[in-house]
Amino acid sequence: MERLGTLRRNMMRITGAVAVSAVLALGAGACGDSKKSGGGDEVTIGFMGDLTGENSGLVIPPKQGAQLAIDQYNATNPKVKIKLKTYDSQGKPEQATTLAQGAIKNDKIVGLIGPAFSGESQAVNPILNEAKIPSVTPSATNVTLATKSWSFWHRVVANDTVQSAGAGTFISDTLQAKKVFTVDDNQDYGKGLATGIKTAVSGKGAQVQSDSVDDKATDYSSTVNKINQFKPDAVYFGGYYSVAGRLFKQLRESGFKGKLMSGDGSVAAGLVEAQGQQNTKDTFLSCGCLIDPEGKSNPKAKTFAADYKAKFGADVAIYSTEGYDAASAFVEAVKNGKTKAEDINSFLKTVSFQGVGKEIKFDDKGELAAHDIFIYQVEANKIGLLGKAGEAKPAS
Amino acid sequence: MFSDFIHQFWPSTIDGLSLGAVYALVALGYTMVYGVLRLINFAHADIFMVGTFAAMWTVKTMGVSDLGGFALVGAILLSAVVAGAVSGGGAVVLELVAYRPLRKRGASRLAALISAIGASIVIEQLFATIVIPQVFDLPKEKGKIAQAYHFVHRTDLIDIGPIKIANDRLIIFLGAILIMIALDQFVNRTKLGRGIRATAQDPESAVLMGVNIDRVVTATFLVGGVMAGAAAALYYARFEEAWYFSGFLLGIKAFTAAVLGGIGNIRGALVGGVALGLFESYGSSLFGSQWKDVVAFSVLILVLMFRPTGILGESLQQARA
Numbered sequence: 001m002e003r004l005g006t007l008r009r010n011m012m013r014i015t016g017a018v019a020v021s022a023v024l025a026l027g028a029g030a031c032g033d034s035k036k037s038g039g040g041d042e043v044t045i046g047f048m049g050d051l052t053g054e055n056s057g058l059v060i061p062p063k064q065g066a067q068l069a070i071d072q073y074n075a076t077n078p079k080v081k082i083k084l085k086t087y088d089s090q091g092k093p094e095q096a097t098t099l100a101q102g103a104i105k106n107d108k109i110v111g112l113i114g115p116a117f118s119g120e121s122q123a124v125n126p127i128l129n130e131a132k133i134p135s136v137t138p139s140a141t142n143v144t145l146a147t148k149s150w151s152f153w154h155r156v157v158a159n160d161t162v163q164s165a166g167a168g169t170f171i172s173d174t175l176q177a178k179k180v181f182t183v184d185d186n187q188d189y190g191k192g193l194a195t196g197i198k199t200a201v202s203g204k205g206a207q208v209q210s211d212s213v214d215d216k217a218t219d220y221s222s223t224v225n226k227i228n229q230f231k232p233d234a235v236y237f238g239g240y241y242s243v244a245g246r247l248f249k250q251l252r253e254s255g256f257k258g259k260l261m262s263g264d265g266s267v268a269a270g271l272v273e274a275q276g277q278q279n280t281k282d283t284f285l286s287c288g289c290l291i292d293p294e295g296k297s298n299p300k301a302k303t304f305a306a307d308y309k310a311k312f313g314a315d316v317a318i319y320s321t322e323g324y325d326a327a328s329a330f331v332e333a334v335k336n337g338k339t340k341a342e343d344i345n346s347f348l349k350t351v352s353f354q355g356v357g358k359e360i361k362f363d364d365k366g367e368l369a370a371h372d373i374f375i376y377q378v379e380a381n382k383i384g385l386l387g388k389a390g391e392a393k394p395a396s
Numbered sequence: 397m398f399s400d401f402i403h404q405f406w407p408s409t410i411d412g413l414s415l416g417a418v419y420a421l422v423a424l425g426y427t428m429v430y431g432v433l434r435l436i437n438f439a440h441a442d443i444f445m446v447g448t449f450a451a452m453w454t455v456k457t458m459g460v461s462d463l464g465g466f467a468l469v470g471a472i473l474l475s476a477v478v479a480g481a482v483s484g485g486g487a488v489v490l491e492l493v494a495y496r497p498l499r500k501r502g503a504s505r506l507a508a509l510i511s512a513i514g515a516s517i518v519i520e521q522l523f524a525t526i527v528i529p530q531v532f533d534l535p536k537e538k539g540k541i542a543q544a545y546h547f548v549h550r551t552d553l554i555d556i557g558p559i560k561i562a563n564d565r566l567i568i569f570l571g572a573i574l575i576m577i578a579l580d581q582f583v584n585r586t587k588l589g590r591g592i593r594a595t596a597q598d599p600e601s602a603v604l605m606g607v608n609i610d611r612v613v614t615a616t617f618l619v620g621g622v623m624a625g626a627a628a629a630l631y632y633a634r635f636e637e638a639w640y641f642s643g644f645l646l647g648i649k650a651f652t653a654a655v656l657g658g659i660g661n662i663r664g665a666l667v668g669g670v671a672l673g674l675f676e677s678y679g680s681s682l683f684g685s686q687w688k689d690v691v692a693f694s695v696l697i698l699v700l701m702f703r704p705t706g707i708l709g710e711s712l713q714q715a716r717a
Contacts, residue, residue: 186686212686216645218635221411222680222688225404246637253550253562274637276546278462 043339044083045070045330046109047323048099048124049116049139050091055240057268059091059116062138062323064312066113069327072307073335080334084327089115093123100124104131110341111135111333113326116319118142118189125150134345136329138322141264141288142189146365152345154366156325156358158288158373160192163263166373166389167236167286168200174392175259175284177233179207183223183247185215185239193263194238215243223247224254234259241266245274252279264289267318272381283378284386284394290321290357290374292385297357297374304356325355404681406558409674414565414634416673417572421627422650423657423665424579425487425620431596431660432616435505438512439494441647442519443487443621447628448638449523450482451475453531455545455632464549464563471547472567472633479632480625487621488614490515496610524640546636568630575626576666579619583662588615596660649692656696658706667707671695 047066049059063086070084085107089096096115103109104127112128112135115121121140128135129150136154137145143159158166171177180201184194194210202208209230211223224247227235235251235258237244244266251260252275262271264287272280293309293316295302304324305316333347352361361369375392376383386392401408422444429437454475463471494515498508554561583589591612594602603609631646632638649672657668672692679691699707 211684214645214686214688216641218631218637218642218646219411219415220685221415222404222408222677222685225407225411225681226400226685228407229400229403246635249636255552276636278546 042081043110046103046112048087048114051088053090061317061320065320065323066327069324073331093120096120096124100127111330125153133341136326138326139319146367154362156322162371164196164200170389172204179232181227181232181235182210183237186212190239197236220247220250237262241268241271245271248275280378285376289319300356321357401682408677408681412674412677414568416670417569418627419650419653420666420669421623423654423669424623426654427665428616428620439515441643442516443483444624445643446486447479447483447625450479451629451632452638454478455547462549476626476629479629480622483625484618484621487617491617658708661708664708
């Protein structure tokens, strides 16, 4: 007991020291930042996500999309300009919460684009909600985010349930698959998506089997053997692109001829690199994101893709459209004279405009009203848009 | 469950054997170093990783694709030579930098173990941040993910009823067996091999008998590294990908194989590697792929409960016969 008491005292001393140094650090931060423009002619919007970490390939495109939207707005010489400030959370929830507190206290953001991933969103949005700062995420698709009654939270992408339903329709109705094999990477996102697909296609009468792989392993031969024994018409993988590429490569090399499909985590050039161009026949992807440089879905998308390429020297990629649309929602608010966080949030409740991707309009939970899922097909080394889930036809 | 197992028996066996052969080659490096120095060289996994990049570099430089038949055998052989040289050299440098200074000062084995973990992290990060972006001309963030240069054209070489053996599996298995026979002969027949065995048996007497310990240790690391490099080339032919972290999981598996067969025992590494490959393969066809590691490690625990020194027992000197 006594030792426990000493231990506790020591712990308290340590906690105290940490608290003091944290306060000092915060204070220093505040002092260092006092030079920023305090006038009403500029508001700060934040962008938060993994900009340098392992999955930054999924976050840099939406950041650039947001940057483009805001630069275009500022170039029109408006009364109130917008400053975009980026916060690199590396996708880590603990890093994201610290950054969010700094963004609210020191940078006085009036809105946040992001956080990009679902995990960090779970951690950051309670803080934003408390501080009454509106947020619009371009890419966090986890279903539970919409069930937390955060009144300051929005997203411009359909959630995983909608994606599963859309992809399920495509697999069953368009590809006419009667036997489907689902594989996941044993992680929250991948498992959720694969289970969703399972429910969706078995609801349409398909026979389903499933298996899980280890995302750190390279040898998937046991899963490949299972699939070849079941002989499905289509295989759906829930997870990220490097694992998807590896699995699809090993499947094709084992002689599997059926259709291959994966979700938004696999919409990246890295998929084709890992899979190998010669193995990409009949590979499809589902995503709530729109990547449409040819303007197949709407003419605005083509202009956007051209502007994006001119500015960043790169083609539009996953979630760049969503980054642009999320930033546009804030631009609309500021255009309409809303410069305070709470005013912006009430404006977002009623906002309705055609973005470069989808129609931007939120329901009372903060979900996008339009339930659009897009289907892509990998052709040689390109990921090409086929269309919305209900209408897409595979290229022959 | 059992019908799955029966239907997948032959494919599982073939995949298990070819992967098990790779485990065995890497396990040799662990087992030999342990036999001579009583040290677990944890950086050995990264020596393997270096080998996969050397193999990938060879394939990239040759600029070949879609090879089959003897051209494929030649390409794999060449990449194995390059990877073996690079990994062997890497292992010798590792010994000089990370272990020899400690050994000379008579540091404890625990210190060498920490040094091994440190060396492992250094090699991984060196590749992730400098070597991969420079050599393969990739942006930094991409060095972290798998990269591939494809060169194997896979066909079923043997096709007898349910037994289908693809060319790459056959080359890997036969290649690994040949390399292991060569190593066995080296350790049992040559003078240096005798030195290695003598040092493993009793280092002090070996020195008194005129064995140059430093030379033996260097040779042990060199041979272990060459084995890891050859394994890496075979591994690259099978999966065609390299990643700075790819040694981690494989290293754990190979170490397990070494313990399963009896650490310090060269033939034990062979038996342990192939057994582990088969257990994993059968385990996943029986229970599902997510249970693969559970099955493999349960078997390890069971074996160690009844034979604490592994299937063939400990120590290099017993591998004489």
